[in-house]
Amino acid sequence: MAKSLVPEKIDNENLPPNTVKTLVPQVKVERVIKPAPPRYRNELAKYIIRRSADCIMCGKCVEVCPQGVHIMKEGYKYFAAPHQHTCIGPACQKTDHYCVDLCPQKALRMVENPMMKLLGDYRWPADLILATWKMAETGELPSPDYGYDYECGASEGGFDRLRFKFPEKPPVELREDEIDTSLELNRRNDGRPQIKLDVPWYGGGMSFGSVSNVTQLSKARAATAFNTFTCTGEGGYMERMQPYDDHTITQVATGLFGVREETIQRVRIVEFKYAQGAKPGLGGHLLADKVTPAVARMRETVLGISLFSPFPFHSVYSIEDHKKHMDWIKHINRRTLVSAKVSTPIDVDMVAVGSYSAGAHIVHLDGGYGGTGAAPDIAKKNIAMPIEYAIIKVHDFLVREGVRDKITLIASGGIRNAHDIAKAIALGADGVVVGTGELVALGCVRCSRCESGRG
Amino acid sequence: MPDKYHIKTQPVPARRPRIGKCGVVDWREDCANCHNCVKKACVFDRYRQEADYIRGLTEMDAFFFQCMGCFSCVQQCTKGLLALSENPVYERLGNRYWTPAIIETTWAQAETAKIPVSGAGYRGKFSGPGFDSMWTDMSEIVRPTRDGIHGREYISTGVDIGRKLPVLHFSKDGQIKMPPLVDIPMPMMIDVLPKEYSLPQLLPVFKAVAAATGIIMIADSKDIGLLGNELEQYLPNIAFYFASGAPLLHKDILRKTRLAEISDDDKTDQRIKELKNINPDMVVAVRVTLDAAGVKRAIELAHRPHMEAIHVVADMNGDEIGAKNPRFVKDMVRQIHNPLVADGIRNEVTLIAGGGIALPEHMAKQLLCGADLVTINLPLLIALECHLCRVCDVSRCPARLDEMDEKYAVGRMINLIAAWHDQLIEVMGAMGIRDARRLRGEAGRALFFEELEEATFGKIFGSRKNR
Numbered sequence: 001m002a003k004s005l006v007p008e009k010i011d012n013e014n015l016p017p018n019t020v021k022t023l024v025p026q027v028k029v030e031r032v033i034k035p036a037p038p039r040y041r042n043e044l045a046k047y048i049i050r051r052s053a054d055c056i057m058c059g060k061c062v063e064v065c066p067q068g069v070h071i072m073k074e075g076y077k078y079f080a081a082p083h084q085h086t087c088i089g090p091a092c093q094k095t096d097h098y099c100v101d102l103c104p105q106k107a108l109r110m111v112e113n114p115m116m117k118l119l120g121d122y123r124w125p126a127d128l129i130l131a132t133w134k135m136a137e138t139g140e141l142p143s144p145d146y147g148y149d150y151e152c153g154a155s156e157g158g159f160d161r162l163r164f165k166f167p168e169k170p171p172v173e174l175r176e177d178e179i180d181t182s183l184e185l186n187r188r189n190d191g192r193p194q195i196k197l198d199v200p201w202y203g204g205g206m207s208f209g210s211v212s213n214v215t216q217l218s219k220a221r222a223a224t225a226f227n228t229f230t231c232t233g234e235g236g237y238m239e240r241m242q243p244y245d246d247h248t249i250t251q252v253a254t255g256l257f258g259v260r261e262e263t264i265q266r267v268r269i270v271e272f273k274y275a276q277g278a279k280p281g282l283g284g285h286l287l288a289d290k291v292t293p294a295v296a297r298m299r300e301t302v303l304g305i306s307l308f309s310p311f312p313f314h315s316v317y318s319i320e321d322h323k324k325h326m327d328w329i330k331h332i333n334r335r336t337l338v339s340a341k342v343s344t345p346i347d348v349d350m351v352a353v354g355s356y357s358a359g360a361h362i363v364h365l366d367g368g369y370g371g372t373g374a375a376p377d378i379a380k381k382n383i384a385m386p387i388e389y390a391i392i393k394v395h396d397f398l399v400r401e402g403v404r405d406k407i408t409l410i411a412s413g414g415i416r417n418a419h420d421i422a423k424a425i426a427l428g429a430d431g432v433v434v435g436t437g438e439l440v441a442l443g444c445v446r447c448s449r450c451e452s453g454r455g
Numbered sequence: 456m457p458d459k460y461h462i463k464t465q466p467v468p469a470r471r472p473r474i475g476k477c478g479v480v481d482w483r484e485d486c487a488n489c490h491n492c493v494k495k496a497c498v499f500d501r502y503r504q505e506a507d508y509i510r511g512l513t514e515m516d517a518f519f520f521q522c523m524g525c526f527s528c529v530q531q532c533t534k535g536l537l538a539l540s541e542n543p544v545y546e547r548l549g550n551r552y553w554t555p556a557i558i559e560t561t562w563a564q565a566e567t568a569k570i571p572v573s574g575a576g577y578r579g580k581f582s583g584p585g586f587d588s589m590w591t592d593m594s595e596i597v598r599p600t601r602d603g604i605h606g607r608e609y610i611s612t613g614v615d616i617g618r619k620l621p622v623l624h625f626s627k628d629g630q631i632k633m634p635p636l637v638d639i640p641m642p643m644m645i646d647v648l649p650k651e652y653s654l655p656q657l658l659p660v661f662k663a664v665a666a667a668t669g670i671i672m673i674a675d676s677k678d679i680g681l682l683g684n685e686l687e688q689y690l691p692n693i694a695f696y697f698a699s700g701a702p703l704l705h706k707d708i709l710r711k712t713r714l715a716e717i718s719d720d721d722k723t724d725q726r727i728k729e730l731k732n733i734n735p736d737m738v739v740a741v742r743v744t745l746d747a748a749g750v751k752r753a754i755e756l757a758h759r760p761h762m763e764a765i766h767v768v769a770d771m772n773g774d775e776i777g778a779k780n781p782r783f784v785k786d787m788v789r790q791i792h793n794p795l796v797a798d799g800i801r802n803e804v805t806l807i808a809g810g811g812i813a814l815p816e817h818m819a820k821q822l823l824c825g826a827d828l829v830t831i832n833l834p835l836l837i838a839l840e841c842h843l844c845r846v847c848d849v850s851r852c853p854a855r856l857d858e859m860d861e862k863y864a865v866g867r868m869i870n871l872i873a874a875w876h877d878q879l880i881e882v883m884g885a886m887g888i889r890d891a892r893r894l895r896g897e898a899g900r901a902l903f904f905e906e907l908e909e910a911t912f913g914k915i916f917g918s919r920k921n922r
Binding site for chain 2: 043
């Protein structure tokens with residue numbers, strides 16, 4: 001047993017014997033919403049104000065704009081680069097502080113930013129990215145004044161064709177503080193501890209190597225603040241993550257990189273990664289450039305040599321093999337819950353029931369349209385079904401088999417915003433995993449160059 | 456261990472300025488000339504490359520549009536002077552079906568022979584018309600081998616063209632007479648180019664590519680004079696197409712070819728007989744145009760006992776020819792394949808499908824829909840940096856196809872075919888299918904949008920009406 005782990009006192013009669021717990025003090029992160037301004041000098045904006053040579057630097061625009069778009073620093077003669085991203089665009093025209101109208105020289109002009117055409121894509125349109133940035137910055141929904149259409153993407157299918165029918169007004173008897181967003185993950189009644197999340201989502205698996213320390217720790221701190229989880233992905237468990245043990249899921253993937261008894265014993269949830277939605281059936285590939293000294297040490301591999309996680313687990317070809325895997329982890333860590341992450345083939349319903357039979361607490365369906373790392377284009381678009389279909393299929397089958405209430409169904413692969421979360425749950429999932437959204441919150445522009453390792 | 460099918464490749468750089476999607480517009484007049492200019496910090500080093508490009512320009516024919524679209528310079532420029540712009544030339548590439556993205560990825564594969572890889576998940580529409588309305592299915596458990604990624608070496612992409620016997624008949628002396636079969640190492644042949652893109656100088660290139668990759672090119676018999684010298688050694692990789700009324704080629708040539716194709720007309724049976732009389736070991740395919748009568752005609756031909764192979768051809772966008780509301784080629788192939796399965800004769804005749812094959816996944820999907828193999832032509836043309844602008848006038852061709860040398864053209868096409876082959880293996884590996892012959896009509900490994908939509912959302916919201 002690692003020095004930082006000790007047997008846990010059985011003060012809870014539900015805990016099985018030989019349960020271990022971490023000795024590393026666990027960090028508490030307050031759920032405090034505070035402004036997190038963008039770190040870029042010129043945050044991309046939907047609308048931009050162009051200033052012509054007629055400007056006489058009178059400062060009227062600075063004076064009238066409540067959004068703080070125009071910046072004239074004290075003691076400076078010229079304007080600093082404007083905060084275009086705070087401009088609310090055409091919505092401002094109806095107000096009494098529209099700088100374009102109030103400029104005495106008529107030197108200002110508001111236009112829609114032509115770069116918006118190059119930002120985003122059908123699944124993540126520019127508006128959705130900008131709105132996500134705004135939410136990450138403020139912790140609040142973007143003001144309707146910004147005109148962001150962020151409830152849906154533009155993919156014309158799946159979640160993007162589903163809309164909620166909201167009542168005109170929420171029912172009076174519904175109090176906001178009575179709305180329960182928590183999610184219990186252990187439904188097996190197998191003596192293992194219950195884990196209750198405050199929110200029905202947790203963070204996607206992004207390995208050390210594919211993302212940086214800072215990104216992993218940011219995910220961990222946010223997960224701790226919201227009493228949910230983050231996932232290390234494949235590739236080991238950084239020492240720096242240990243203060244977040246109680247909010248970390250570690251992954252056992254086909255390459256078994258970085259998998260050690262000690263890391264399994266640390267955590268409250270272990271996830272078996274059978275497949276990834278973005279590249280189902282293909283395994284993983286960490287490019288040689290990303291196998292840095294730290295990554296190589298963590299994964300116990302050779303510096304600068306690319307790493308393959310094969311597909312599938314060579315030791316799993318049946319439900320019985322699957323159960324053997326689960327039992328292995330459950331034996332090493334008596335208090336952990338076990339999740340099986342699978343992709344979405346046509347027989348995903350059978351796979352889900354098989355996972356239940358094997359002893360999984362959570363079956364995690366990863367649809368094809370998500371993914372945060374690099375994958376062959378041919379795989380992302382063409383292999384296995386989108387998550388929207390898989391959720392319904394699995395939910396219905398679990399109901400028919402009479403085990404729906406005994407396993408937690410988690411969906412991922414294309415969950416972009418709160419509306420998608422609600423839609424996934426409405427279709428039959430218990431909760432979701434969010435990956436790309438976390439990266440967009442960190443400023444990702446979705447340029448799709450992840451494979452270059454230059455981000 | 457027998458030799459594995461392997462296509463040797465090497466990078467073949469573009470001749471023409473690369474046409475990317477993004478460029479950077481730079482309002483230099485306000486530049487503060489910072490010492491820590493973001494241009495120097497470009498992680499892809501594009502600004503230095505742009506400077507080199509401009510320095511090396513001999514004529515002003517294209518701007519530098521190789522920006523990777525990461526926005527980092529735009530976001531960090533001290534004065535906010537930089538902006539990304541979409542390349543108008545990029546926007547004009549291709550057409551509705553052959554989109555700029557298809558053309559761009561084809562160029563990249565032709566240059567590097569590598570499988571296109573990108574990050575941040577899928578970016579496109581949920582589904583779409585044509586081949587975008589289906590997915591291939593993967594197998595969570597069943598694998599071609601137990602060797603994971605290395606097991607791909609054991610996947611066979613070879614297919615046979617010709618008639619297969621439903622049962623074996625032995626003669627009194629124990630001999631068996633098998634009809635001829637043509638085996639090719641991947642389920643793809645090179646078809647004649649559409650009239651709009653008919654470029655005679657490409658014929659010797661196709662010939663060399665077919666020989667180097669082991670596949671077969673279909674060449675119009677009237678163009679035999681354009682195929683270049685030393686034709687004899689290439690004959691196993693050439694299938695001559697005989698249009699209606701076209702005279703047969705010399706017997707010495709036909710006796711050395713493995714496959715021929717004839718136009719479908721009222722003399723189809725007679726033409727097959729004529730060719731078989733000259734070379735009984737030759738397989739004869741019949742080319743059927745997928746117009747309003749095409750599906751029915753293909754089924755009818757398939758029932759003829761001597762029919763070996765049927766090549767059904769839609770238009771270059773995969774649409775039914777001459778129809779106001781055309782069916783797509785994958786659907787028409789299913790309409791041919793399924794009745795033949797029901798009649799118990801599907802395995803006896805080879806079904807070759809052409810038209811609309813623009814990406815490697817189309818090849819795999821067309822096989823899942825029931826074809827034994829596919830034919831392509833335009834992707835090979837695009838490999839030569841063609842814009843599909845339909846201006847096949849040598850003096851105005853933006854790809855300057857008149858200036859290319861054969862080594863370049865052959866190399867680019869081989870690279871493209873190799874990349875497609877690798878991608879076919881990727882999806883076959885994911886599907887758990889180790890033999891391309893088993894891919895044909897394997898509906899259990901296909902997911903169709905309409906069926907999934909009906910099965911999942913249909914019961915909640917009713918059938919989808921607007922498709």
